[in-house]
Amino acid sequence: MNVITSIPTKKVYYFPMHWEKTSIKPVLPPIERKMPRRPKKNRRMAKDEPKKLKLGHLSRKCLLMTCTQCGQHGHNKRSCTNSK
Numbered sequence: 161m162n163v164i165t166s167i168p169t170k171k172v173y174y175f176p177m178h179w180e181k182t183s184i185k186p187v188l189p190p191i192e193r194k195m196p197r198r199p200k201k202n203r204r205m206a207k208d209e210p211k212k213l214k215l216g217h218l219s220r221k222c223l224l225m226t227c228t229q230c231g232q233h234g235h236n237k238r239s240c241t242n243s244k
């Protein structure tokens with residue numbers, strides 16, 4: 161019959177004041193080094209570079225707005241002042 165018995169722990173080892181002093185120098189923390197990282201996958205886009213558009217879509221940038229109410233440029237039907 162096997163009986164699992166816990167190993168008795170000596171509480172003395174938990175506290176540094178009970179530790180025996182040795183001639184070995186204290187262990188210093190490791191020197192912090194900047195590790196090389198994997199380069200970013202995405203390419204940095206230029207400021208004036210157009211954003212990726214969906215297929216079949218065109219950029220509306222630089223598109224001249226034309227009012228359907230009066231036919232003038234620079235505003236649209238919503239902000240038209242010549243209505244009625």
Ligand SMILES: [Zn+2]
Binds near residue numbers: 229235240241
């Ligand atoms: Zn208008």
